[in-house]
Each structure stands twice: as C-alpha cells, then as structure tokens.
Amino acid sequence: MGERRPETPAEAEGTTALFVALGKMLKFLRERKGLTQKEFGKLVGYGPDAISAMERGVRIIRPEVLTQADELLDAGGLLLEVIPDVEEAMTRTRTRHPEWYRDYAGLEAEAVELHFYANSGVPGLLQTADHALAVFVKRRPFLDQETIERRVADRLSRQQVFDRDPAPIVSYVLEEVLLDRPIGGRRVHADQLRRMLQVGQMQNVEIQVMPTKVEEHPNPGSAFNLLTPRGRGQVAYTEAQGYPRLITDLEEVRKIADRYGIMRAMALSPSETRKLIEQKLEEL
Numbered sequence: 001m002g003e004r005r006p007e008t009p010a011e012a013e014g015t016t017a018l019f020v021a022l023g024k025m026l027k028f029l030r031e032r033k034g035l036t037q038k039e040f041g042k043l044v045g046y047g048p049d050a051i052s053a054m055e056r057g058v059r060i061i062r063p064e065v066l067t068q069a070d071e072l073l074d075a076g077g078l079l080l081e082v083i084p085d086v087e088e089a090m091t092r093t094r095t096r097h098p099e100w101y102r103d104y105a106g107l108e109a110e111a112v113e114l115h116f117y118a119n120s121g122v123p124g125l126l127q128t129a130d131h132a133l134a135v136f137v138k139r140r141p142f143l144d145q146e147t148i149e150r151r152v153a154d155r156l157s158r159q160q161v162f163d164r165d166p167a168p169i170v171s172y173v174l175e176e177v178l179l180d181r182p183i184g185g186r187r188v189h190a191d192q193l194r195r196m197l198q199v200g201q202m203q204n205v206e207i208q209v210m211p212t213k214v215e216e217h218p219n220p221g222s223a224f225n226l227l228t229p230r231g232r233g234q235v236a237y238t239e240a241q242g243y244p245r246l247i248t249d250l251e252e253v254r255k256i257a258d259r260y261g262i263m264r265a266m267a268l269s270p271s272e273t274r275k276l277i278e279q280k281l282e283e284l
Contacts, residue, residue: 018089019153020057022082027055029073044068047198049191053129059156062163063087104225104237104246109161112168113228115260119175120223122183122192124155125162126172126199131192132156134184167204173263176212179280186284193281200274208267209276218262226257 030040030051037051044065046054053059061069063083070079108114116123122131132155136148143151161168182189200207210217225237236247236256247253268276 018082018085019060022061022086023055023057025078026061026069026073029069029075029079030055033073035073040069040072043072047195049128049130049195053156056129057153059129059153060089060160061086062160104227104244105158107227107229107235107237107246108158108225110229111161111227112230113226113234114161114168114170115226116170116172116223117219117225117260117263118172118178118223120178122174122178122196123172123225125159125170126192126196127155128188128191128195129156130188131184131195134188162199162202162205167202169204170202171206171208171264173208173210173260173267175210176276179209179277182284190281190284193277193284197274197277197281200270200277206270207273208264208270209273210263210267214266216266218266219259224256224260226253226260 030037033040035043037048037055041048041051044051046065050059054061054065063086066079066083066086069075070077073079114125116125121135124132127135129152132152133148136143136151162170179193183192196207199205222238222240226234227237228234233248233250234253234257236253238245238247247256267273
C-alpha cells in the first residue's frame with residue numbers, strides 16, 4: 001500500500017465543513033420537494049438512517065447520489081457543481097483514520113471477503129449514526145466534540161464498502177448480548193436492531209447470532225475480523241484496549257479462521273437470527 005500524505009488540521013476542518021454544508025443543502029432541497037428521508041432514500045437506494053447521516057454531515061454524500069439528487073430535487077445543477085470538491089474530500093478522508101488503523105482501513109476498503117466476530121460491541125460497519133455517536137460520547141477518557149464528530153464520520157464512511165460493485169462477501173457472528181444492550185437508549189437501540197435486519201437482507205451478507213445459552217464456546221478470547229484483500233491471502237485483525245494487531249502469519253490466521261468456522265456452525269442460522277432480532281425488537 002502506498003503512503004498517503006496525512007491530512008492537516010485545516011484540511012480536516014474544511015472537509016467536515018463541506019459535508020455539513022452539503023448536508024444542510026440536501027435537507028433543504030428534499031424538504032422543499034416535500035419528501036421524507038424514507039421516501040427520498042428509496043429513490044436513491046439508501047435507508048432513512050443513511051439519509052439522516054448525510055444531512056447531518058456525518059456521512060459522505062457520494063457523487064452518484066448527488067447526481068441523482070440534483071435531478072430528483074430540481075437542484076438545477078447546483079449539486080453537480082460540488083461533485084469535484086466531494087471527490088477531492090473523499091480522497092482526503094481516507095487519511096483521517098488514526099495512523100495505527102490505516103493499514104487495516106485500507107485492507108477493509110479493498111477486501112473481497114470480510115468476516116467479523118463480535119462479543120462486546122456492534123461492529124462499526126453495522127452501526128447506525130446514533131449508535132456510533134452514543135459509543136464515542138460515553139468513551140473514557142472523554143473526547144472533545146470535534147473528535148467525536150470526526151470519528152463518527154470516519155466510521156460511517158467505512159460503510160460505503162457495502163456500496164461497492166462487485167460487493168464483497170460479508171458475514172458476522174454476533175454474541176446475543178449485543179442484541180440486549182441498549183446503547184444510546186431504547187430508540188437508538190431499536191434503530192440499531194432494524195439496521196441489522198436491513199443489512200442482513202443484502203444478498204452478499206449473512207448475520208448469525210451466537211446464543212448466550214450455548215454451553216461450549218470455541219473462542220473464549222477477544223473479538224476479531226478476518227479479511228481477504230483482492231489478490232492477497234487472508235489476514236486477521238484484533239484490538240484490545242486500544243492496542244491493535246494485524247495478523248498476517250499464515251498459521252495463526254488459519255487457526256483464527258478455523259475457530260470462526262466452528263462458531264458459524266454453532267450459531268443460529270441467518271433466518272433464525274432474523275427471527276430472534278425481530279423478537280428482541282418487539283420486546284423493546
């Protein structure tokens with residue numbers, strides 16, 4: 001991977017300001033047209049959570065969305081004019097992850113397969129904007145508001161991996177406790193469960209839950225990710241208390257992949273998982 005020049009504080013501030021201003025413009029045009037976030041989202045192929053994140057400036061409005069929106073919202077070419085600025089900002093945004101995280105972020109962005117085991121927190125690619133915000137607001141030591149907004153934007157920008165063509169193969173094994181812990185409160189948690197249901201419907205994604213009542217578990221250790229970058233061998237990634245580790249040793253990666261395969265066999269099937277999530281949602 002080639003090295004990229006780190007984004008300066010001034011550039012970071014300018015990038016954030018662009019997304020915020022563009023989000024406000026999009027909201028104004030949408031409301032002028034009389035469309036709800038849900039209605040507009042259906043027209044451009046995104047859910048209401050994603051549209052909300054775009055309008056709040058915490059998710060990048062991709063050029064293809066701007067192109068559609070310009071026509072749908074009768075913007076008269078206004079949104080088309082900012083596409084070059086957005087493309088430049090997207091390039092800079094790729095450097096906004098912490099230095100220790102950038103190698104992983106690059107691998108994730110180009111991976112043809114992504115597999116996640118999570119036991120204490122909802123994986124970033126599944127999080128709603130409000131869930132991510134609640135996570136960073138409550139993190140200790142406390143983060144300043146600018147850092148929180150930047151990290152939420154960074155997390156949501158990673159979710160564009162789902163929009164790639166061809167789409168990567170993605171799977172999750174989530175511990176059941178993640179469905180029960182109401183991060184951010186009841187409303188935020190309900191939206192998070194709906195987000196899981198939405199992503200789980202994608203043709204290239206499978207979400208499975210490991211029931212708490214399972215008496216045997218092949219992985220008593222930490223959460224991990226398995227990635228297969230295009231044209232390269234599979235690698236693993238773990239993080240504990242802020243200490244990341246990108247694992248490339250073939251034998252060590254094989255052992256982690258073996259444990260993941262056993263967990264997928266022990267977990268609920270995707271259809272059973274969907275029913276469980278729907279049940280948890282009804283109980284809220």
